[in-house]
Amino acid sequence: MALDSNENTDKSISKFESMLKTDDVYFFDAEDFEDIIHYYLNNGKIALGKKAIQIGLEQHPNSLELKLLRVEVLVFEDKFEKAENLLDELQDIDSRNDEIYIQRANISSKKDNHQEAVNFLLEALEISDDNFDIHSLLGMEYLFMDDFESAKRSFMRCVEFDNADYSSLYNVVYCFEFLEDYQGAIHYLNDYLESNPYCEVAWHQLGKMYQAKGMYQEALTSFDFAIISDDSFIGAYFEKGKVLENMGKYNEAIENYETTISIDDPTSHAYLRIGRCHEKLGNDDLAKYYFYNTVHEDPLLDKGWLAITDFHSRLKNFEKALYYINKAINIDGENPLYWKKAAKIYFQLGNFDEADFAYKQTVDLGNYELKTWMNWAETLKNMGDFNSSIQVLVQGIEFYPEESQLYYKLAGLYLKNKEFEKSKTKIKEAIDINPDNLHLFESEFPELCEIKWLKSLLTGVKKAST
Template identity: 25%
Template sequence: MRENPFREDREELKELLKQYENLRSGRGHAFLEEDAFERIIDYFDDRDDLTSALEAAETGLHYFPYSSQLLIKKADLLIATRKYQDALDVLEHAELFDSTDINLFILKTDAYLALDQQEKAVQLLQEALLQFDGEERIDLLFELADVYDDYEEFDKVFDCLKLILEEEPSNEEALYKICFWTDFTGRNEESIRLHHKIIEDLPYNELAWFNLAAAFQGLKLYEKAIDAYQYAIAIDEKFDYAYRNMGDAYIRLRKYKEAIEALEKVLELTRPEEVIYEAIGHCYHRMGNNAQARFHYRKASHMNPDDSKLHYKIAQTYINEKHWENAVKQLENAMRLQRNVPEYNLAMGECKMEQGKIKEAIQCFGLVVRSKPKFVNGWESLIRCLYKGEFYEEAAEQSLAALEATEGKPVFSYYYSAALFGMGKSKEALLQLEKGLETSPKLLKKFLELQPVALQNNQVVDLIARYKKGKKM
């Protein structure tokens, strides 16, 4: 047994390089074996000295002109130096001496792809698949999958990975890749069938359980997905991606407590990520725990201070608590990063309105409707704000603009009616109220929120009563 094989190999290579230099310079007559030339070529290749590597290949072929291995190494170097047609010529030559070397097909494929001859690459690999089996066939299928990926034939990528797993169900690379391509191609039903079959043979393969769960999740079968993720983490309790996806599935089911537990497990197992803190914050937000939501949004924001959305979400927690000043500060942070986001301006407008800063609020809402003219909430907020500020004439004008922009949404007939009442134009107001009642009676509450005193108006009460009576009849 050698005491220091690495050192001995290094010394042996050093001696080979010395003999090679002597051979090239004519200073010695040492005979180098074919495999010695292969080692010398690899030495230069590993150091990115492609010129010297090619020289070594040429020298070796001078002594061993029928060596398919040296020809293949030369072709590989030619591809690396972008001499693709020369590489194909060398590979054709190599094939005369050994047509069963899989590297012939892989290197030819690389050359064809570089020459933008995808059809030839696909045809070559498909023919090669008939000649090889076992590990070599698996390698060729991976190569073919990469070809299809390069040329955006994504369903065929999935087909190749499926063939690999049908032949070798435990192939980790294929199991990892097919999860992505299942989601990308939407072929969830096929993935479910494939992974059920794999699990029948390999019940303790956590990747197969994970892929099965992900396919269920792709079909929005979240309960089934969670069950499969549970099997995956029972096999591998440190499977952080299973916890991550399970957290997402629980969120979809609005099971926020369970989602938090799964996502906190992710934080235990891996380096903390902004997206996980944000997701936990979202869960607490939905549960009405604004303090915890804020805490986790802030953690996410510290990791990515340039994400305006996180400042907006923190502001939303303050809005829920009616802490308008704190909400405004967070919205200002968000708007320094992204000024013209309609949702930010809408929230800022609401805060300003609650603070009694009506003109500032109107300005914010005006930005919203200009950037999103079909956004109903923006128009509603603008008109409510104008009404609250007793700008009835402007509220009436904006109600008409909203009716036009939103293709006659009934709520704006009610708002137009309220504005007309505010202006003292009762007759026109009653006509608009009747129009609203005819098109969408459920929205009467929107009118009453603006004009609660209208219920003291006998004509309004009679109109509503007459309308309800007519409906009953």
């Protein structure tokens, strides 16, 4: 009875490793060396792979395939010049070997020259038999170049070669998603399912596309078919739960999330979704239980800590909310969402100094949202520090030069700081941007609206708008 390829490879590896231990010299066919080298490289045993290449080339000095494997290792080690020199030699011997162009493409890609990599791969495609691997590599290069249309076509070719190539199928859908062509993805997946009706992956992806378009009933049907195809497919239950949540069917959503926990180890994301469903149902004790389980399962999941914090904030338990957001900050002090949440809680507690510090951390860590600038300026205003509040708003305007609310607030602060000319300039700029938001100024600074010049200006704006 003939040995299958795996048994042959195992036998060759055992023989090769025995040779290394005993210093005996055994002869192997070039094909055996290729199998041995591939085994070591695929398992991350680079040193043994290099040793096999060295001995292989000693026994078969003219083997093109072994030399190409040497090139592969050189590229892996970023020794591009040596690799390219060897490829030049090999191309003189066999100019129609597609692997030479593939390796050149690999070098270009690692040098971030993706267009050149594409050109080499297209050359390889011309001299090969429509190679599956080349289409896959092309797809990845196009993704690096943000050419999602070309990437989509390449991955579609991969799926045509092998309809069980789910990695390429995912990439096709990813390209449709990035292009926001959800209808195109739906059409493609439905076509795919015509010939692969029991593919749970395709049903799952189809459900997500329907979900993105707000077609919840169609999404549920797709996830149900995914579950029929594979009743242990956790992703389908989870996504179905999300759809049911969006439809307000929280108890049914909980059932699906609980199913994911029963099939496999519980995840923080499942606990979090269950907690939110219970919160919507008014089951505060159960919501709290699942939120606490969320952070216990994954202490680094920011959404978990924020859910606990929001839960206590909603119940006006600001001291507890502060305790949990500070726990989150102790775990990950580089998360701007934590600092922003802390700042809001400190503000509610009237601790403006701490709120000011938290907002500064929020901005320093890269959160430049409009609300952040507005709330920080309000904090400083409550402290009576008009100069600092003005500086915050000036910074905010750099990010949002067309947001009138920043100008209205800044005009009021300049006026309170007795910088009258600057106040006049800013109130006029605010009115020019959006006169309909004048009420923001009037509601925040009613005491200033009685100043003669300002009262006259406001009256004129109101007359003009009627």
